Amino acid sequence: MPKPLSRLREQSAQATLEWLGATLVLALTLGAAAVVGGERVDGLRFATGFARHLVCAISGSDCDRGDGALRRAYGSEVAELVRDHAPGLVYRARERSLANTPHLPSGLRGRHQAQELDFPVDWRSCRRPACARLRTAGGAVSRTSHGRPIVAFVRVRRVAARLYVQYWLYYPDSRTRTLVDPIFGAFGRPGPGYHADDWEAYELKFERDGRVYARASHHGDWFPCRLGTFDKARQIIRDELPRAIPLPGLRAVTQRLPAVRRSCVRWLPYGGWTQVDEGSHANTLDPQGRPVRARDGTFVAPADIVLVPIDRNPRSRAGYRAHGPVDPPWRKEVFDDPEAPDS
Known part of the structure; x- marks a missing residue:
């Protein structure tokens, strides 16, 4: 039958x-x-x-990961290149292992401590820190705890024979760790490294001979460039301290310090992945261009990132109002000059 x-x-x-x-x-x-x-x-x-x-x-x-919008904005050939070279994001695992914690279930032993991490989102639908976070103990992530997709805004620019592609990542806030954070915390205030709105970036340079180079934003620099200890301290005192301690006249005093001038422009061989700091979201690349190791960490695969053209789509910028001191990509020098030293 x-x-x-x-x-x-x-x-x-x-x-x-x-x-x-x-x-x-x-x-x-x-x-x-x-x-x-x-x-x-x-x-x-x-x-x-x-x-x-x-x-x-x-x-x-x-x-759909935005591939249709990429084709409409840049044509099929460039759209494919943008998608194929989108960065993977690897979040640093915490150092403390749970292997020797006896009261935990055996399935959790040997794994790193679960942590609440921030992921880049679409600012048009998510500007609260909570909607960009997810508590995870490692592995692949494609959405936040509020169901928001992971998003990167794309900028493509040709300069002479070179093609530059920028991937801009929006986080609702940034929490750079500093030595004085406990002091500020005792008074119920965020440390000098905290600010609302955070735009990070991963930029590629395609040479005519087929070579591809990368750099990534790192505390105002483009990694592998990094400020020295003295310049970093001067920047914190001059720009961040008055925001954390809004005392009358403090900004006028700190502004007497000379502003930090960046001039370093260096590129590394393309590796395809960037390691993201869990608090500040600063990026670190492997100096040899190798894929960043994902063992015992949390990662966002390139194929799971929604790509939004930011340069050919006015709606991706319309209505943006900064909540903090960080400029959005289209107001940065590097948006028009892809070799600019500031990120």
Whole structure:
């Protein structure tokens, strides 16, 4: 007797899911092994991208990561280049291991402490710190605890024979750690490294001969450039201290210090991943251009980032009002001069 059609469909769906699950596990295992081992081959990037395309193709669900908007803004060729070179984000795992904590469930031992991390979001729908956060103990992340997708705003610019691509990441606030934070905390005030609105960036330079170079924002610099200790202290005293301690006349005093002038412009070989500080969101790249190791950390795969053209889409900028001292990308010098030393 022939099986009912519904029964056949159920069995077919189950077989498809089992095949899909096995394929994803294999792809992710191979990819994670390549990156965790620190090899040049970026298997994790390939595996996560492959997994997303596979799931979308089979499920038929809405898997748009902004690729249609990229094609409309830049054409198919540049849009593909922008998508293929989007950065993966790796968040530093905390140093303290839970391996020797006896009262924890055995499944948590040996893993790093769960932490609440910030992820870049679309400022048009999320400007509160809570909607950009997620408590996680590691692994892949594609949405925040409020269900917000991970978003990067894109700027493409040609200068002579070079093509530059900027990926701008918006966080509702920034909490750079300083030595005096406990003192401010005792008085119920945020430290001098805190401010609302935070725009970080990952920038690529494509040479005519096919070479690709990268740099990433790091406390006003572009990593691998970094301010020296003296200049950093001067910047905190001059620009951040008056904001943290709003005393009459304090800003007038600190403004007598000479402003920090950045001049360093350096690029590193493209590696595809950037390591993000959990508080300030400052970026660090591997000096050799190798993929950043994702072992025991939290990461956002490039394929899971929604890309929004910021230069060809006026709606991506309309209505923005700064909540803090940080300028949005389109008001920064580097938006028009991709070799500018300030981020």
